[in-house]
Amino acid sequence: xxxxxxxxxxxxxxxxxxxxxxxxxxxxxxxxxxxxxxxxxxxxxxxxxxxxxxxxxxxxxxxxxxxxxxxxxxxxxxxxxxxxxxxxxxxxxxxxxxxxxxxxxxxxxxxxxxxxxxxxxxxxxxxxxxxxxxxxxxxxxxxxxxxxxxxxxxxxxxxxxxxxxxxxxxxxxxxxxxxxxxxxxxxxxxxxxxxxxxxxxxxxxxxxxxxxxxxxxxxxxxxxxxxxxxxxxxxxxxxxxxxxxxxxxxxxxxxxxxxxxxxxxxxxxxxxxxxxxxxxxxxxxxxxxxxxxxxxxxxxxxxxxxxxxxxxxxxxxxxxxxxxxxxxxxx
Amino acid sequence: xxxxxxxxxxxxxxxxxxxxxxxxxxxxxxxxxxxxxxxxxxxxxxxxxxxxxxxxxxxxxxxxxxxxxxxxxxxxxxxxxxxxxxxxxxxxxxxxxxxxxxxxxxxxxxxxxxxxxxxxxxxxxxxxxxxxxxxxxxxxxxxxxxxxxxxxxxxxxxxxxxxxxxxxxxxxxxxxxxxxxxxxxxxxxxxxxxxxxxxxxxxxxxxxxxxxxxxxxxxxxxxxxxxxxxxxxxxxxxxxxxxxxxxxxxxxxxxxxxxxxxxxxxxxxxxxxxxxxxxxxxxxxxxxxxxxxxxxxxxxxxxxxxxxxxxxxxxxxxxxxxxxxxxxxxx
DNA sequence: ATGAAAGCGCTAACAT
DNA sequence: ATGTTAGCGCTTTCAT
Numbered sequence: 001x002x003x004x005x006x007x008x009x010x011x012x013x014x015x016x017x018x019x020x021x022x023x024x025x026x027x028x029x030x031x032x033x034x035x036x037x038x039x040x041x042x043x044x045x046x047x048x049x050x051x052x053x054x055x056x057x058x059x060x061x062x063x064x065x066x067x068x069x070x071x072x073x074x075x076x077x078x079x080x081x082x083x084x085x086x087x088x089x090x091x092x093x094x095x096x097x098x099x100x101x102x103x104x105x106x107x108x109x110x111x112x113x114x115x116x117x118x119x120x121x122x123x124x125x126x127x128x129x130x131x132x133x134x135x136x137x138x139x140x141x142x143x144x145x146x147x148x149x150x151x152x153x154x155x156x157x158x159x160x161x162x163x164x165x166x167x168x169x170x171x172x173x174x175x176x177x178x179x180x181x182x183x184x185x186x187x188x189x190x191x192x193x194x195x196x197x198x199x200x201x202x203x204x205x206x207x208x209x210x211x212x213x214x215x216x217x218x219x220x221x222x223x224x225x226x227x228x229x230x231x232x233x234x235x236x237x238x239x240x241x242x243x244x245x246x247x248x249x250x251x252x253x254x255x256x257x258x259x260x261x262x263x264x265x266x267x268x269x270x271x272x273x274x275x276x277x278x279x280x281x282x283x284x285x286x287x288x289x290x291x292x293x294x295x296x297x298x299x300x301x302x303x304x305x306x307x308x309x310x311x312x313x314x315x316x317x318x319x320x321x322x323x324x325x326x327x328x329x330x331x
Numbered sequence: 332x333x334x335x336x337x338x339x340x341x342x343x344x345x346x347x348x349x350x351x352x353x354x355x356x357x358x359x360x361x362x363x364x365x366x367x368x369x370x371x372x373x374x375x376x377x378x379x380x381x382x383x384x385x386x387x388x389x390x391x392x393x394x395x396x397x398x399x400x401x402x403x404x405x406x407x408x409x410x411x412x413x414x415x416x417x418x419x420x421x422x423x424x425x426x427x428x429x430x431x432x433x434x435x436x437x438x439x440x441x442x443x444x445x446x447x448x449x450x451x452x453x454x455x456x457x458x459x460x461x462x463x464x465x466x467x468x469x470x471x472x473x474x475x476x477x478x479x480x481x482x483x484x485x486x487x488x489x490x491x492x493x494x495x496x497x498x499x500x501x502x503x504x505x506x507x508x509x510x511x512x513x514x515x516x517x518x519x520x521x522x523x524x525x526x527x528x529x530x531x532x533x534x535x536x537x538x539x540x541x542x543x544x545x546x547x548x549x550x551x552x553x554x555x556x557x558x559x560x561x562x563x564x565x566x567x568x569x570x571x572x573x574x575x576x577x578x579x580x581x582x583x584x585x586x587x588x589x590x591x592x593x594x595x596x597x598x599x600x601x602x603x604x605x606x607x608x609x610x611x612x613x614x615x616x617x618x619x620x621x622x623x624x625x626x627x628x629x630x631x632x633x634x635x636x637x638x639x640x641x642x643x644x645x646x647x648x649x650x651x652x653x654x655x656x657x658x659x660x661x662x
Numbered sequence: 663a664t665g666a667a668a669g670c671g672c673t674a675a676c677a678t
Numbered sequence: 679a680t681g682t683t684a685g686c687g688c689t690t691t692c693a694t
Contacts, residue, residue: 006473008687019665024689032663049469054449055390056687060670065450066429074415075625077408077608084405087431096446098397099430100418115427118385119396138380142337226612259612277608281590294406339671350681355673363679387671391686 007048016044027052064122066096067304070112072127072150074101078274078293079127082149085297086125093305095122106130117144123304128153145307149300151194152317159307160317161300165195165273168289168322169202169249170209172271175287175324176245177210181269185236185243186214187229187253188221196221199249199273218243229256237266248272258282275327282328291322338379347375358383395453397427398635401443403458403481405432409605409624410458413480416628417456424636426453437461448475454635459484476638480631482525483648490638491648492631496526496604499620499653500533500580501540503602506618506655507576508541512600516567516574517545518560518584519552527552530580530604549574560587568597579603589613606658613659622653 009027013020018037025033026041044050058065069086071079079101087097098116102109109129113136116124123145126133133146134155140146146158153160176184186203189196200221207214217239220232229252236243237260246261246268248254254272261268262283271287279288299318340358344351349368356364357372375381389396400417402410410432418428429447433440440460447455448470455477457464464477465486471477477489484491507515517534520527531552538545548570551563560583567574568591577592577599579585585603592599593614602618610619630649 010687020688021665021690022663025664028689034663037664051445051449051469053390053451053687054446055386055451056670057689058670059384059386059390059672060687060689062670062689074418075412077411080408080411081406083411083430084432087405091431091443096429096431096443096450098427099414100422100427101415112422112427114382115385118382119427120384120386138382142380255609255612278586281586281593283594341671351671352673352681353679356680359673365679368680384671387686388673389686390688391671391673393673393686 006053007050009050009052011048012041012044012050015048016040058120064120064308065094066098066119066121067301067308068113068116068119068121068124069097069099070109070116070124070126071099071101072104072109072129074099079150081293082297082300085294086301089298089301089305102127102129104129110135114139123147123308125149125300125304126153127151133158145304147300147304147307149296157315159303159315161296161303162317162319163195163291163296164319164322165198166202166205167319168273168291168324169199169247170206171202171322171324172273172287172289173203173206173247174209176247176269176271177206177212179245179269181245183215183218183241183243183245185218185233185246186220186249187223187232187246187257188219188249189223189253191221196249203247203249223253223256226252226256226259229253230259231256233257233260237261237264237268242266243268245269245271250274251276254286254288258286271324275325279327285329286327288325288327289322290325291320296320337384338381340381340383342379343372343375343381346379347371389451395451395639396425397429397450397452398632398639399444399447399450399452399455400428400430401440401447401455401457402430402432403435403440403460405430408608410481412624413628413631416625417632420629420632420636433458433460435460441466445470454478454639456480456631456635457484458482464489476635478631478635478638480627488646490634490646492627492634493648493650494526494622494627495650495653496529497533497536498650499604499622499655500530500578501537502653502655503604503618503620504534504537504578505540507578507600507602508537508543510576510600512576514546514549514572514574514576516549516564516577517551517580518554518563518577518588519550519580520554520584522552527580534578534580554584554587557583557587557590560584561590562587564588564591568592568595568599573597574599576600576602581605582607585617585619589617602655606656610658616660617658619656619658620653621656622651627651 009020009023013023023041026038067090090097100112106129117139125147127149128151132155133153136156140156148158148160188200191197223229246257248257251274273289275288275290340351340354344354354372357369398421400414421428431443437460458480459482463486464484467487471487479489479491522528554560577588579588582605604620606619606621
C-alpha cells in the first residue's frame with residue numbers, strides 16, 4: 001500500500017523490484033545500466049506517475065539550480081527586457097530564475113537578496129537600490145557570486161555590468177556641438193542617481209573636449225516625470241536666450257521636452273538618452289542614445305554563470321556600448 | 332575545527348553549547364525558549380555567520396515557499412506588469428516567484444511547468460501557450476494548484492483569471508456605432524489567439540446589437556506588428572469607400588493604425604484595445620479599452636493562494652472588467 | 663551492472 | 679524549557 005502523497009524513488013524501486021540506486025541511475029541517465037532494467041524502471045515510473053523531487057536532489061548533491069534576480073523596479077520596461085534575457089540564458093543552462101523587485105527600497109533589497117541566498121540560489125543578479133551591499137559579504141565568501149546590473153554596488157567583491165552612460169551622453173552632446181549649436185540645454189533627473197550622474201558627466205566631457213563651457217542657466221535637473229521636463233523646456237524656450245538644442249538624459253525627459261517643442265514647432269535640435277515606444281513615429285527627426293537592454297541581461301547572466309562555473313579573476317566592470325541613432329522624421 | 336563550507340545548525344549548536352533543537356527553536360522564533368538561551372544562540376549565529384538553509388527546511392517540513400509563473404512572453408510589458416503584481420503578493424506572504432517564459436512554444440510551456448513542479452512550487456500561474464494542459468493532471472491531483480491567466484487552459488481542473496475581452500470590445504465598437512459611424516474597420520491579430528477571438532466576437536456582438544452587419548472588406552486579421560497594421564490601414568484608407576472609424580484589437584494594431592492615420596490627418600475615429608506608452612501624448616483624441624494589468628496579477632495570485640490554503644470549491648473563471656477611456660488630444 | 667548504507671541540513675515527534 | 683531520535687527524498691560513497 002502506497003503512502004499518501006506523491007510517490008518517491010523508494011516506491012518506484014519497490015514497484016519495479018529493483019534497488020533505490022538503480023532508479024536513481026535511470027532518472028539521472030547514468031551509464032552502465034542494463035537496458036532491460038531501464039525499461040522496467042521506466043514502466044514503474046509511468047505507472048506510479050513519479051516525478052523526482054528536485055529539492056531533495058539539490059539538498060543532497062549541493063547543486064544549485066536557480067539564480068536570483070533582484071530588480072529595482074520590475075514594472076520598468078527596461079528591467080523587464082533585462083529580466084527576460086536573464087531568464088532565457090538561465091533556462092538554456094537548465095536553471096530557473098527567481099525574480100523579485102526592491103521597488104527602490106534598500107531594506108527590501110536586503111531582505112529579498114538574503115532570502116534568495118537562504119534558498120541557496122547559485123548566484124544573484126542585483127540592481128542595487130541600497131548604497132551598500134556588504135550585507136552580502138558572507139554569502140559571496142561562501143561561494144554565491146553576485147553581479148551588479150545597471151548600477152555599481154558597494155561593499156563586496158562582485159562584477160558589474162553597466163551601460164556606457166558616460167560615453168553615450170558624450171557622443172550625443174559632441175554631435176550637437178559639432179553641428180554648431182551654441183546654446184545647448186541639459187535636462188536631467190535627480191543627479192544623485194548613478195546613471196544621471198554619469199550621463200551628466202559625459203555631457204560635460206563633450207563640452208570640455210570642445211573647449212566650451214555650458215551655460216548653467218540651461219542645465220535643469222531633478223526632472224522625474226515627462227510633465228516636469230515639459231514645464232522646464234517651456235520655461236527655457238520662453239526665456240530671453242532660448243536654447244537651440246537640448247540633450248535629455250532619459251526618455252521621460254525626452255518625451256517631456258518633445259511635448260513642449262512639437263506643438264510650437266520650436267526650432268530646437270533634440271537628442272536624448274534611452275529609446276522609447278513610438279519614437280519612430282515622431283513627426284520630426286531626433287537623435288537617440290540607444291542600447292540593447294536584452295544584451296545587458298545576457299551579459300549579466302553570462303558573467304554570473306562564468307563565476308558560478310568557478311572562473312577566477314578579479315571582479316570586473318563591463319560597459320555595454322551605446323549607439324547614436326536617428327528616430328522619427330520622414331524618410 | 333569547522334568543516335569547509337557554510338556553517339550548519341549543528342555548528343551553531345556546538346558553538347553555543349546547546350542542542351540542535353534549541354537552535355532550530357530560536358531560528359524559527361518558537362515559543363518557550365529562555366531569553367538567555369536565545370541570546371547565546373544568537374551570538375553563535377552572528378559569530379559563525381550562519382544562515383539557514385531554506386532548501387533543507389522545506390524538504391523536511393514539506394512546506395512550499397515558492398510559486399511558479401510561466402508567462403508566454405516575458406518581454407511583453409503586459410505580462411511583466413502582471414508578473415510584478417504576482418511577485419508583490421507572493422513576497423507579502425513570505426514566498427518568492429520563479430518566473431519563466433514559454434515564448435509561445437507549447438513544448439517549452441510543458442517542460443517549464445513540469446520543471447517547476449519538480450522544484451515543488453506551491454502552485455503555478457500559467458499563461459497557456461499549448462492547447463492542452465493535461466500533462467499537469469498528476470501535479471494538480473497531487474496538490475499543486477494551477478491558475479490560468481489571460482487565456483483559459485484545458486484538460487485540468489484549474490481556475491482561470493481573464494480580461495473581459497468580449498465586453499471591452501463590444502463597448503468600444505458600440506460607441507463608434509452610436510456615434511453614427513457607417514463604415515467601421517476592424518484590425519486584428521491572428522484570430523486563432525484566444526483574446527483576438529474574444530475581442531472579435533465582442534465587436535461583432537456590438538454590430539448585431541445595433542442591427543448592423545460589418546463589411547467583411549473592412550475586417551483585416553493576422554496583423555502581428557504595428558508595421559503590418561499600418562500597411563493594412565493605409566490600404567483601407569486608399570480604397571474607394573474608406574472607413575470613417577477603426578477598432579484595433581490590440582495596442583500593436585492601434586499604434587500601426589495611428590502611424591497610417593496621423594501623418595495624413597485622415598478623419599478616422601480610432602478606438603483600440605490595450606493602452607500603450609505615450610497614448611496620452613497623442614496629438615489626437617482616441618478611445619482605449621483599458622484594464623489594470625497589475626490587478627489581473629493580484630487576482631491570479633490571490634486565487635492561487637486561496638487554493639494553496641486549501642479553499643475548496645469547483646474551479647471558477649473570473650473576468651477582470653475593462654473600461655473605455657479617452658487618450659490623447661488637447662484638453 | 664547492481665545494491666546497501668550513510669548522510670545532505672533541517673524539522674517533527676517524542677522524551678525529559 | 680530543553681534535548682534525543684528519527685527521517686524528509688534524494689545522491690554519494692563503497693561493496694559486490
